[in-house]
Amino acid sequence: MMDNKMICTEQFENVVEGGETIGFAFLGRLPYYRGLGLSMVEDIQVSVDGEEIAREAIRFSVRGKTYTLDEMETVYDDRWNFGEKARIIALKPGGLAPGAHKISFAVRMRVSYLPFVPTTRDTKELALAA
Amino acid sequence: MSSIKRGVSLYSFQNETFQGKMSLEDCVRTCAELGANGIEIIGEQTFWGWPEVGVEDAAVAEWHRLMQAYGTTPVSHDFMLDYKRYKGREMPFDEQVASVKNDIDFGARLGMKYIRALVSIAPEVLVAAAPYAEEKNIKILIEVHAPLHFDHPWIIRHAEAFEKAGSDALGFLPDMGMFLFAYPRVWKEKFLRVGVPRHIADYIEKAYEDRVLSEYVILNVQQMGGTGPAIAMAEVTRHNAAFEPKRMLDYMHRIHNIHGKFYEMTADYVEPSIPYDEIVAVLQKGGYTGYICSEYEGNRWIEDFEEPDSVEQVRRQQVMLARLLGEATVPSLKTPIAA
Numbered sequence: 001m002m003d004n005k006m007i008c009t010e011q012f013e014n015v016v017e018g019g020e021t022i023g024f025a026f027l028g029r030l031p032y033y034r035g036l037g038l039s040m041v042e043d044i045q046v047s048v049d050g051e052e053i054a055r056e057a058i059r060f061s062v063r064g065k066t067y068t069l070d071e072m073e074t075v076y077d078d079r080w081n082f083g084e085k086a087r088i089i090a091l092k093p094g095g096l097a098p099g100a101h102k103i104s105f106a107v108r109m110r111v112s113y114l115p116f117v118p119t120t121r122d123t124k125e126l127a128l129a130a
Numbered sequence: 131m132s133s134i135k136r137g138v139s140l141y142s143f144q145n146e147t148f149q150g151k152m153s154l155e156d157c158v159r160t161c162a163e164l165g166a167n168g169i170e171i172i173g174e175q176t177f178w179g180w181p182e183v184g185v186e187d188a189a190v191a192e193w194h195r196l197m198q199a200y201g202t203t204p205v206s207h208d209f210m211l212d213y214k215r216y217k218g219r220e221m222p223f224d225e226q227v228a229s230v231k232n233d234i235d236f237g238a239r240l241g242m243k244y245i246r247a248l249v250s251i252a253p254e255v256l257v258a259a260a261p262y263a264e265e266k267n268i269k270i271l272i273e274v275h276a277p278l279h280f281d282h283p284w285i286i287r288h289a290e291a292f293e294k295a296g297s298d299a300l301g302f303l304p305d306m307g308m309f310l311f312a313y314p315r316v317w318k319e320k321f322l323r324v325g326v327p328r329h330i331a332d333y334i335e336k337a338y339e340d341r342v343l344s345e346y347v348i349l350n351v352q353q354m355g356g357t358g359p360a361i362a363m364a365e366v367t368r369h370n371a372a373f374e375p376k377r378m379l380d381y382m383h384r385i386h387n388i389h390g391k392f393y394e395m396t397a398d399y400v401e402p403s404i405p406y407d408e409i410v411a412v413l414q415k416g417g418y419t420g421y422i423c424s425e426y427e428g429n430r431w432i433e434d435f436e437e438p439d440s441v442e443q444v445r446r447q448q449v450m451l452a453r454l455l456g457e458a459t460v461p462s463l464k465t466p467i468a469a
Contacts, residue, residue: 001430001433002148002430002433003433003434004433004434005148005149005433029148033141033144033148033172033175034172034174034175034210035174035175035178036212037182037212037215039215039216039217040212040214040215042217073217074217076182076215077182077183078182078183079174079178079179079182079183081174081178081179082147082148082174082175082178083147083148083149083150084178110214110217111214112210112211112212112213112214112215112248112250113210113248113249113250
């Protein structure tokens with residue numbers, strides 16, 4: 001559901017902090033017909049050009065608040081809303097070179113009524129501006 | 131002329147609202163133009179923030195403005211109750227009841243008659259919340275949805291609990307997808323696209339039509355050499371079946387809203403997999419006077435291949451329903467949705 005709409009194409013950039021490129025970021029949506037409290041987002045997986053980013057190196061940011069995936073597990077007062085574009089940050093010293101990169105983005109959700117724990121994935125080629 | 135009323139669950143427009151292609155006002159106006167005046171929502175789909183963060187009064191005021199401007203009626207707030215909110219432990223009973231009460235309050239703020247409970251919620255939780263629902267003039271309806279059905283022990287357990295509680299605030303919301311009398315074409319086509327050999331897909335479709343037990347279908351598909359997606363296509367028959375619409379008749383006194391589930395409406399106004407003529411006849415026989423709310427769910431079966439046109443699909447279903455209900459006017463759209 002919504003698989004091919006998870007990765008948004010309008011923003012793909014290196015993240016610079018204190019003059020240093022610390023990683024890259026893109027906008028991602030929850031593949032679901034509703035939103036979800038952050039404690040029920042079990043995992044977010046990102047890979048770039050086939051290289052898997054470690055769970056510890058992923059940050060999730062909505063409405064100005066940024067969380068690690070471990071922090072999200074006990075966040076009961078914030079949500080990833082329906083269709084909301086979250087900023088997904090992957091820490092990778094030096095960031096990415098300008099040009100095309102194949103981004104893969106997967107979300108595992110704990111959904112109360114489902115007798116399984118779904119993981120949904122989208123893969124898109126995004127262009128990083130020089 | 132039937133006393134059954136037409137409505138739409140805005141779930142139907144999820145493909146468009148997810149992408150910001152339709153606003154809440156676009157959705158409400160579309161329903162109103164089609165004469166589908168009952169509006170059902172999934173609270174947390176329509177209102178960002180619900181339930182963990184909450185919803186501001188201004189957003190609720192805008193909802194009421196839309197209802198008034200377009201002459202539409204709030205019907206149901208479908209709530210979720212995330213009892214798996216905490217990793218590794220289920221939400222305690224009292225907290226579940228409090229959560230349902232919170233959704234009763236939200237339903238009341240939105241002017242809803244009903245709130246929809248998911249079928250996996252325990253009857254004791256709903257029974258405990260019923261007195262509060264009565265106070266707020268809201269009915270809690272559990273959604274009877276495939277693979278469950280009105281003869282399933284879990285639903286019978288709910289029915290018995292509701293009768294024992296003796297509360298009119300407890301009832302059912304049947305989803306018409308449980309009366310799946312043919313394997314949906316859009317499902318078959320999706321499985322063909324992911325690599326199911328045509329002869330196997332044809333076999334599964336025919337076996338479904340012949341009402342063959344799903345376990346036999348799965349074994350036969352394995353013996354035909356089916357793997358991965360072919361097995362998945364056969365396994366779908368474990369979770370869907372052609373139950374009989376007339377089974378609703380025993381529960382009419384507790385059925386207050388209907389999900390008009392559909393997967394595909396053809397250009398000549400037919401849902402090839404769900405027998406709406408029979409369904410409407412049963413509901414009329416049972417004296418049903420509530421809404422049938424369109425619930426389009428074909429989107430997820432075609433989105434890999436083409437952009438769903440949810441408005442056109444809902445329009446076609448509303449035309450079909452109006453015909454079956456004996457209405458004189460054919461529902462039609464006046465305002466195109468900007469792409």
